[in-house]
Amino acid sequence: MTINLNVETCSPRISASIYGNRLCILSSTSKAMAEVKLHGFWASPFSHRVIWALKIKGVDYEYIEEDLPNKSELLLKYNPVYKKIPVLVHGGNPIAESLIILEYIDETWPHNPLLPSDPYEKAMARFWIQFVADKGSIFRSFLLSTSGEDQEKVAKDVLEALKIIEEKGLGDKKFFGGDTINLVDISYGVLAYWFKNMEEAIDIKVLEPTTLPRLSRWAQNFMEVPVIRENIPDRDKMLAYMRRMREKTVAQQLNK
């Protein structure tokens, strides 16, 4: 795929990129209209957070699929600190880290707001977004843990985290955002789809209607939202990918 980096014409205000190179000069008026590109990976929940937010806001964008073992020069230039996807490039200026990208999208295209306007409610939304981010490593361990003892411990940790989320985060609401999804729901998409597939891949169930009724119902409702349903990786492809990741890890453990 050919990627064209368009340089906007000069205007008063300079937006420097995070990484030091002034890639593009943008005026505030042309900002919302400037070109949007997303560097992502088909299997990544973090990529999909950004896709969902852009779609909800009705923002046109060019999607660039990155081959993770062979990351593009552009990606490495745009995200030299972490060298990871997703990276949103707006008018030539890169933004990395999915949760930071989400807030950027909500602030740049403020119609259909995806965070509460009340400062306290907003702080609570951010708190729960941070919570799922902090638990990322235990979900990964859940997929990759090999020994029975490890698996049991991780499953227990995951259940504990999910119970807190259900009890204190979601409560009796349909969505974290109330009647419609917001940035919190988008951040938790990783549970509704990726975690459910991990359970399938390793044949251990944690997020069940019997143990977590409200969160299970939330996951079902979330997956039925049209923008989510229409922008999700193919399930068979996803399962195969997860199983391959696990096999690789198991093989590495055996070779130690």
Add this chain to the structure above:
Amino acid sequence: MEKSDLKVKVLGTWSSPFVMRARIALNMKSVNYEFLQERLWEGKSERLLKSNPVHKKVPVLIHGDKLICESLIIVEYIDEVWPSAPSILHSDPNERAIARFWAAYLDDKWFPSMRSIGFARGEDEKKAAIAEFEKGLVLLEKAFGNCRKGKPFFGGDQIGYLDIAFGCFLGWLRVTETTSGIKLLSEAKTPALINWAHRFCSDAAVKDVMPDTEKLAEFAKMIASKRRGEAPPKS
């Protein structure tokens, strides 16, 4: 009653950089608050467990009957509830994203790498930890050059979100320099940050809450000996 008139309290400790963030933000907005000090080395109080049942950590901002946790979330909350000047976050979404990116980097990578220096066992481990930490400082020196746009602070003419997020660690950085015997911020490698650090610590919103380095070093020794199960030093 106006939201901004409700009683404000900060639950925390004088030694925590994360608690400092909340206090600096309130100072910037000239908001009076009651500082409720926890003695974490003696265990977590009922008050703390009730105020932050999920994480059981400081700081907690208590505003009227509302409880807000997580230091960076607290800083953004303060900026929104007391929107009068000075602004803590920039109004431009791209500038905000850059500041948030580096604040997250500080919390996720840089501060843990500083703590690794203190926990390192043996010279080799210590050398490796310091090398890793210094790589981060080089990135931050570069980021400062770009964010400041020739002004004194990351936030421009006045301290802002990223100054607060970063500057709160200066006390512990100095303690690490003392205990490791190595200058971590140096004229050679981080000339701009050295000057920024002086300016930050002298700021009116910062100077009364930045802990004294010697006091912090003594405190660190006390905590370390408690961890090792030793008897407290005779005062």
